[in-house]
Amino acid sequence: MLPxxxxxxxxxxxxxxxxxxxxxxxxxxxxxxxxxxxMPLRLSSLLPFLEHDGGLYHTEGGLNAINxxxxxxxxxxxxxxxxxxxxxxxxxxxxxxxxxxxxxxDVLYDAVVANADFAYMATELIDNDQLRTYTHEKxxxxxxxxxxxxIYLGLDTLLPFSHHQIVFSDDYDDYLRKLSKGEFTDxxxxxxxxxxVIDKTMAPEGKSALYLLVPLPNMTSPKDWTSYQSHIESLVxxxxxKKFDIDLEAHTLTKMIITPKxxxxxxxxxxxxxxxxxxxxxxxxxxxxxxxxxxxxGLYLVGGGTHPGSxxxxxxxxxxxxxxxxxxx
Numbered sequence: 591m592l593p594x595x596x597x598x599x600x601x602x603x604x605x606x607x608x609x610x611x612x613x614x615x616x617x618x619x620x621x622x623x624x625x626x627x628x629m630p631l632r633l634s635s636l637l638p639f640l641e642h643d644g645g646l647y648h649t650e651g652g653l654n655a656i657n658x659x660x661x662x663x664x665x666x667x668x669x670x671x672x673x674x675x676x677x678x679x680x681x682x683x684x685x686x687x688x689x690x691x692x693x694x695x696d697v698l699y700d701a702v703v704a705n706a707d708f709a710y711m712a713t714e715l716i717d718n719d720q721l722r723t724y725t726h727e728k729x730x731x732x733x734x735x736x737x738x739x740x741i742y743l744g745l746d747t748l749l750p751f752s753h754h755q756i757v758f759s760d761d762y763d764d765y766l767r768k769l770s771k772g773e774f775t776d777x778x779x780x781x782x783x784x785x786x787v788i789d790k791t792m793a794p795e796g797k798s799a800l801y802l803l804v805p806l807p808n809m810t811s812p813k814d815w816t817s818y819q820s821h822i823e824s825l826v827x828x829x830x831x832k833k834f835d836i837d838l839e840a841h842t843l844t845k846m847i848i849t850p851k852x853x854x855x856x857x858x859x860x861x862x863x864x865x866x867x868x869x870x871x872x873x874x875x876x877x878x879x880x881x882x883x884x885x886x887x888g889l890y891l892v893g894g895g896t897h898p899g900s901x902x903x904x905x906x907x908x909x910x911x912x913x914x915x916x917x918x919x
Contacts, residue, residue: 648753651791653902680704680711680889682720687889701888703912708867708879708895709734709860721885733873735865735900736769737808737850739822740801744844748798749836751784757829772811774818778825780804797843802826808850809862815851823847866895874899881912890915 649655661671672692679691680702689698704711709729718726759765759777768775786798793799804822807813827838850862860866867873878897883889892912894900 646754648785648788650789652785652789677706677715680715680886682716682886682889685720685722685885686887701890701916703890703892703916704883705891705893707857707859708891708893709863710858711891711895713860714858716886723885724879729860733868733870734808734810734861734863735868736805737853737862738848738864739804739806739819739850740848741804741823741826742846742848743800743802743838743842744793745798745800745838745841746843747796747841748786749784749800749838749841751782751787751800751834753784753787755782755784756780757782757833769805769807772807774807774811774813776825778804778806778822778829780826780829800838806850809854813850815849819847819849865900866893869899881908882915 664671675692677690677692678694680687681689681691681696681698687699687702689696690702691697704715706715709732712721712724712729713726757780759775759779761777762779765775765777765779781803783801783803784798786792786800804826806822830836830838848857853859853862853864867878871877875898878899879891879895880897881891883891890912891897892905892909894905894908896908897911898904898907
């Protein structure tokens, strides 16, 4: 039985008017095993339109329910899932992948599918002499996305936030300009996710789970995160108090925070750039690393760093594309 899916409408609020939507027209190439498919897109407005027009879907129990169900399907079909193991290297000879090194042991396979952060994979898991298009030096010169600071809270009550809510900076254009230049500012924007408003399985009865996301520069912009983490956290709590008259800290029972440095050091995200390669036109869709990795035969890619791009629906699409390549052999 698949996880329960609940449909809901998107709610977005903001603190000011006059936010300009910049729409870019482009003809984007989507690469499938049977050739190229051309798809015209209004790149910056496609996803918001789909969300507002058709609504979104929420998986009961959160997105991890999808991962757990996928693991069950793998095991049911004769596969195995190993956790708490470290993949140290993708084994490659003459630009052909033949296995992986896991906890100092070489395990041989006919093909390797990598869902690691692409830049981390290319620079840390593959010997440089086996790469051509994406050598370590070339990967270092690519443009990378912003990072985020994620605040996960367990609360003693259900607070009156919408399921999805965005709080914009007082000067949103200036915030975006600084973010694109890797500059920090106290005039932050952030996203609030309050899944407990529609999903009672997210927390014990009478309590709730809340998730806050703050887009920030990645690790190419130096910052002492041992102290700056508390500063950003304080800015978010002050903003929520001012805009919603809610003392979030007074309701917090437990919390976990992931900073850009944590993304880099603990989750193997290159430069802490959580959306992988930046989404400028020359690094989007067809121009991202291909699912049937062009540098190494027998190595297939899936995830936000490969084609077609970031975002969960797009990542699942990359898995579909990769599976078709695997079927073809």
